[in-house]
Amino acid sequence: xxxxxxxxxxxxxxxxxxxxxxxxxxxxxxxxxxxxxxxxxxxxxxxxxxxxxxxxxxxxxxxxxxxxxxxxxxxxxxxxxxxxxxxxxxxxxxxxxxxxxxxxxxxxxxxxxxxxxxxxxxxxxxxxxxxxxxxxxxxxxxxxxxxxxxxxxxxxxxxxxxxxxxxxxxxxxxxxxxxxxxxxxxxxxxxxxxxxxxxxxxxxxxxxxxxxxxxxxxxxxxxxxxxxxxxxxxxxxxxxxxxxxxxxxxxxxxxxxxxxxxxxxxxxxxxxxxxxxxxxxxxxxxxxxxxxxxxxx
Amino acid sequence: xxxxxxxxxxxxxxxxxxxxxxxxxxxxxxxxxxxxxxxxxxxxxxxxxxxxxxxxxxxxxxxxxxxxxxxxxxxxxxxxxxxxxxxxxxxxxxxxxxxxxxxxxxxxxxxxxxxxxxxxxxxxxxxxxxxxxxxxxxxxxxxxxxxxxxxxxxxxxxxxxxxxxxxxxxxxxxxxxxxxxxxxxxxxxxxxxxxxxxxxxxxxxxxxxxxxxxxxxxxxxxxxxxxxxxxxxxxxxxxxxxxxxxxxxxxxxxxxxxxxxxxxxxxxxxxxxxxxxxxxxxxxxxxxxxxxxxxxxxxxxxxxxxxxxxxxxxxxxxxxxxxxxxxxxxxxxxxxxxxxxxxxxxxxxxxxxxxxxxxxx
Numbered sequence: 001x002x003x004x005x006x007x008x009x010x011x012x013x014x015x016x017x018x019x020x021x022x023x024x025x026x027x028x029x030x031x032x033x034x035x036x037x038x039x040x041x042x043x044x045x046x047x048x049x050x051x052x053x054x055x056x057x058x059x060x061x062x063x064x065x066x067x068x069x070x071x072x073x074x075x076x077x078x079x080x081x082x083x084x085x086x087x088x089x090x091x092x093x094x095x096x097x098x099x100x101x102x103x104x105x106x107x108x109x110x111x112x113x114x115x116x117x118x119x120x121x122x123x124x125x126x127x128x129x130x131x132x133x134x135x136x137x138x139x140x141x142x143x144x145x146x147x148x149x150x151x152x153x154x155x156x157x158x159x160x161x162x163x164x165x166x167x168x169x170x171x172x173x174x175x176x177x178x179x180x181x182x183x184x185x186x187x188x189x190x191x192x193x194x195x196x197x198x199x200x201x202x203x204x205x206x207x208x209x210x211x212x213x214x215x216x217x218x219x220x221x222x223x224x225x226x227x228x229x230x231x232x233x234x235x236x237x238x239x240x241x242x243x244x245x246x247x248x249x250x251x252x253x254x255x256x257x258x259x260x261x262x263x264x265x266x267x268x269x270x271x272x273x274x275x276x277x278x279x280x281x282x283x284x285x286x287x288x289x290x291x292x293x294x295x296x297x
Numbered sequence: 298x299x300x301x302x303x304x305x306x307x308x309x310x311x312x313x314x315x316x317x318x319x320x321x322x323x324x325x326x327x328x329x330x331x332x333x334x335x336x337x338x339x340x341x342x343x344x345x346x347x348x349x350x351x352x353x354x355x356x357x358x359x360x361x362x363x364x365x366x367x368x369x370x371x372x373x374x375x376x377x378x379x380x381x382x383x384x385x386x387x388x389x390x391x392x393x394x395x396x397x398x399x400x401x402x403x404x405x406x407x408x409x410x411x412x413x414x415x416x417x418x419x420x421x422x423x424x425x426x427x428x429x430x431x432x433x434x435x436x437x438x439x440x441x442x443x444x445x446x447x448x449x450x451x452x453x454x455x456x457x458x459x460x461x462x463x464x465x466x467x468x469x470x471x472x473x474x475x476x477x478x479x480x481x482x483x484x485x486x487x488x489x490x491x492x493x494x495x496x497x498x499x500x501x502x503x504x505x506x507x508x509x510x511x512x513x514x515x516x517x518x519x520x521x522x523x524x525x526x527x528x529x530x531x532x533x534x535x536x537x538x539x540x541x542x543x544x545x546x547x548x549x550x551x552x553x554x555x556x557x558x559x560x561x562x563x564x565x566x567x568x569x570x571x572x573x574x575x576x577x578x579x580x581x582x583x584x585x586x587x588x589x590x591x592x593x594x595x596x597x598x599x600x601x602x603x604x605x606x607x608x609x610x611x612x613x614x615x616x617x618x619x620x621x622x623x624x625x626x627x628x629x630x631x632x633x634x635x636x637x638x639x640x641x642x643x644x645x646x647x648x649x650x651x652x653x654x655x656x657x658x
């Protein structure tokens with residue numbers, strides 16, 4: 001379990017992180033979401049020891065992180081980096097060994113990863129000769145070669161084509177299935193929504209919301225329904241206790257803000273609709289992550 | 298993994314990358330070619346054979362016989378002149394009672410200085426306290442030391458390039474998150490130092506072959522004693538320069554910006570070279586240079602070669618160099634740490650110093 005407690009960090013008097021706290025649990029994929037410049041990369045760098053926090057602690061299984069522990073972490077920085085002239089396999093083996101693997105294990109893991117990410121044919125090519133998408137895959141291999149105890153990825157999907165995105169999604173899920181905490185940042189909210197179990201929303205350098213995805217949704221959603229009828233749905237505006245948020249001819253989206261018994265209220269709207277004519281569809285609307293995001297920051 | 302384990306891996310990668318690259322081999326090949334050229338070519342192109350002269354008359358014959366000029370006795374003056382005109386001899390030496398020396402030199406268009414010099418008999422000289430080595434050999438040795446230190450010192454720019462490449466490609470962030478920054482720095486310095494020591498060692502083994510090939514074997518026995526002092530000074534001096542080169546690389550973010558930090562290091566490399574070349578005859582200046590780090594690497598071995606200093610002097614100078622090295626490596630490690638993750642055209646020294654907040658350093 002990775003625990004970040006009350007970390008703060010300023011750069012030249014500019015406070016980037018202010019009392020930020022969250023955790024990443026084993027076997028779960030935690031999405032780290034925030035606007036540009038909200039402090040995601042700084043937080044990740046602090047966890048990796050690349051930067052120091054001005055205040056607060058980062059612990060791993062309750063203990064402050066040492067060099068030995070950190071060496072077992074896997075990290076994919078936002079600004080990708082590999083030796084351009086070094087061969088693909090050789091480079092991954094080298095990074096694996098820096099992470100503490102012996103040569104045989106490093107070679108074995110490298111071969112397995114290259115096979116899995118469909119790069120085995122390019123093993124002996126210098127990295128600079130690969131396409132950007134393939135370089136990105138090599139970068140993922142570099143973060144995974146030592147079978148890390150914790151995986152931290154900064155914007156792992158940026159610059160990936162849809163096919164590569166699916167591959168990376170699969171790899172991250174497999175890592176979480178191994179029981180490893182996976183923390184990744186992204187501004188592609190649909191991907192975060194598809195992938196993550198837990199969510200940390202950072203805004204202005206502090207935690208705006210965190211928790212598992214479903215409970216966050218429940219917390220930030222007002223009961224909202226969508227109704228499509230044959231005729232005009234304008235009458236819904238006049239039902240007591242209903243607040244229409246969108247009305248487009250036959251389609252209406254409405255909230256039940258003060259309703260204690262929301263489903264009864266909703267049923268009453270539906271009965272009224274059926275009484276007036278055919279109903280094409282009716283259902284609860286679950287807010288998207290983007291909507292939650294807009295709401296909390 | 299331990300600090301030394303990481304250092305070892307980093308050094309190994311650097312050495313592999315260098316050995317597989319062309320740059321190292323081109324430099325080394327140029328060195329070998331230069332060494333053999335310097336040893337052999339003067340002998341080949343030099344006017345080795347003594348000039349031939351025609352001699353006429355007993356006095357002329359006797360004087361020429363005492364020199365290493367190639368003599369051809371002729372029967373009369375006309376014949377001597379004919380040989381000179383025909384270009385078969387460089388000059389003619391004939392008896393001339395009117396001359397104070399009793400002989401006269403005949404040549405075509407220009408005074409044959411080589412012949413004249415050979416005929417001028419220098420008076421014998423007795424030295425009461427001769428120098429340990431001749432000025433020429435001293436000059437040659439100091440020039441050779443200074444040149445070797447200069448060229449290999451300049452090759453340290455490779456360290457700066459390696460550092461800036463890691464910054465530019467941003468792999469440095471992964472490296473810093475994985476191993477201690479100091480291991481990264483130490484590994485680089487170790488790798489380049491080993492490569493340079495290997496090349497110098499190989500050149501030292503080739504030098505005797507080159508000198509023998511050029512029939513200069515005698516020089517070798519003269520220079521060899523100075524090598525003993527040159528080695529430790531060179532080793533420490535090079536590592537000192539290497540740490541400075543590493544910082545020069547860390548202060549910029551792109552290879553194109555290296556030119557904003559390297560001139561200072563280039564100066565540090567040039568000082569011993571120029572200093573020793575210019576002040577060779579100035580004992581006071583050489584004494585100062587032999588204690589100042591950077592220049593001491595060349596100046597002290599040269600002074601030792603000339604036989605001037607007491608035995609404690611090189612030891613004190615080496616101690617100063619070693620102490621400077623320790624301080625320089627500590628300062629370099631801090632500046633390196635503080636600037637490694639900074640981007641921008643050029644990291645100011647003060648910012649690099651205070652930026653070293655890395656908890657791992």
